[in-house]
Amino acid sequence: MNNPLDSVDLHLIRVLHTVLAESSVSRAAMRLGSTQPAVSSALRRLRAITGDELLVRSGNAMVPTAFGASLIEPTACILREAQRLVEGAGRFDAARSTRLFRLAAADYMDPAFLPQLIATLKREAPQCGVDVLPLSAALDYRHAMAEGEVDVVLGNWLEPPQDLHLAPLLEDEIVCLVAADHPALRRGLDLQQYLQAEHVAPSPLRAAGEGVIDQHLHHLGLQRRIAVHCAFFNLIPGLVARSLLVLTTGRRFCQRYVEAGLAVRILPCPVPFPPLTYYLLWHARAHHDTAHRWLREQVREAASRSPTAT
Known part of the structure; x- marks a missing residue:
C-alpha cells in the first residue's frame, strides 16, 4: 500500500516554502539557484x-491561497529540523544554515558586546535568525534550555548554576555611577555615605530574591537603601543623571555612558566586591551539537574581542 508521504521529498518541501514565502516563481527560482x-x-x-x-494571481501579483499561507511556518519548521539532522552528523555550515539561534542575555553587560556578537553571527551565518531574549524573572532559563527553547544564556551570578555547562566570558570591576553634579564627587563616598545614599537597582532576575550586589552586601552584614527598582537596565543611567541616585554595577557598562556624553561620572565603590564575572551557560542536551x-x-x-574597561 502506497504511503502518500512517499510522493513528497525534501526538495519539494523546500520549493513549496520558497515559492510561498516569495509569492513568486521567478524569485523562488533565483533563491533556490534553480x-x-x-x-x-x-x-x-x-x-x-x-x-x-x-499560489494564485491577484491583480498584477501572486499571493498564497489560504491553505498555502497556512503551510509557510510548517514547511519552515520541517526545513529547520532537516538542517539540524544534517548538521548533527558533521561540520556546521554557517554560511548555508537557516536555523534560528535563541540567546537569553542580561542587559547590564557591556553595551557594545551584544551588538558586536549579533553583527558577527549575521556576517558568518547570514541566513540564520537570531532571537535575543531578556534574562529576567519571567524566564525560567533552566527549563527553557532543557526544552530547547533557549540555546545559551549570558549573565552573571555570585555562584553560577552547577547543573549546567558554563564558561567564564568577561570580568569586570564593581563601581558606582552618579550624576555629574552629585555631592559625592566633591566629598568622596565612604562606606557610611554609600549605605545611607538612595540607590537605584535593577529588578531581580529571580521571581523571589535579590541581585548579586545585595547578595554580597548581605554576606558582609550590610544593607543599602534602594529607593528605585527598574526593570529596564539601560534606562537607569538616565535616571542617575537627573537625580542623587547611586547605581552600583560593572565599570564596562558605566563607562559607555560616560563616553557617550551623558551627565554621569564613575566613582570607586567603597564596598570590597569580588570581580563581576559574566558566564556563558548551556544545557547538556546541546553540548555536542555542532x-x-x-x-x-x-x-x-x-567576549575576547571586547575592550577592557579603563
Whole structure:
C-alpha cells in the first residue's frame, strides 16, 4: 500500500516554502539557484499532491491561497529540523544554515558586546535568525534550555548554576555611577555615605530574591537603601543623571555612558566586591551539537574581542 508521504521529498518541501514565502516563481527560482521551468514543474506536482492551487494571481501579483499561507511556518519548521539532522552528523555550515539561534542575555553587560556578537553571527551565518531574549524573572532559563527553547544564556551570578555547562566570558570591576553634579564627587563616598545614599537597582532576575550586589552586601552584614527598582537596565543611567541616585554595577557598562556624553561620572565603590564575572551557560542536551558548539565559539570570541574597561 502506497504511503502518500512517499510522493513528497525534501526538495519539494523546500520549493513549496520558497515559492510561498516569495509569492513568486521567478524569485523562488533565483533563491533556490534553480530555473523557472524547474520550479514551475515542482509547483505543478505540489498542486496535484495537495489538491490546492497554493499560489494564485491577484491583480498584477501572486499571493498564497489560504491553505498555502497556512503551510509557510510548517514547511519552515520541517526545513529547520532537516538542517539540524544534517548538521548533527558533521561540520556546521554557517554560511548555508537557516536555523534560528535563541540567546537569553542580561542587559547590564557591556553595551557594545551584544551588538558586536549579533553583527558577527549575521556576517558568518547570514541566513540564520537570531532571537535575543531578556534574562529576567519571567524566564525560567533552566527549563527553557532543557526544552530547547533557549540555546545559551549570558549573565552573571555570585555562584553560577552547577547543573549546567558554563564558561567564564568577561570580568569586570564593581563601581558606582552618579550624576555629574552629585555631592559625592566633591566629598568622596565612604562606606557610611554609600549605605545611607538612595540607590537605584535593577529588578531581580529571580521571581523571589535579590541581585548579586545585595547578595554580597548581605554576606558582609550590610544593607543599602534602594529607593528605585527598574526593570529596564539601560534606562537607569538616565535616571542617575537627573537625580542623587547611586547605581552600583560593572565599570564596562558605566563607562559607555560616560563616553557617550551623558551627565554621569564613575566613582570607586567603597564596598570590597569580588570581580563581576559574566558566564556563558548551556544545557547538556546541546553540548555536542555542532551548531551549538559553533554558536558558543562565536560568543567566546566576541567576549575576547571586547575592550577592557579603563
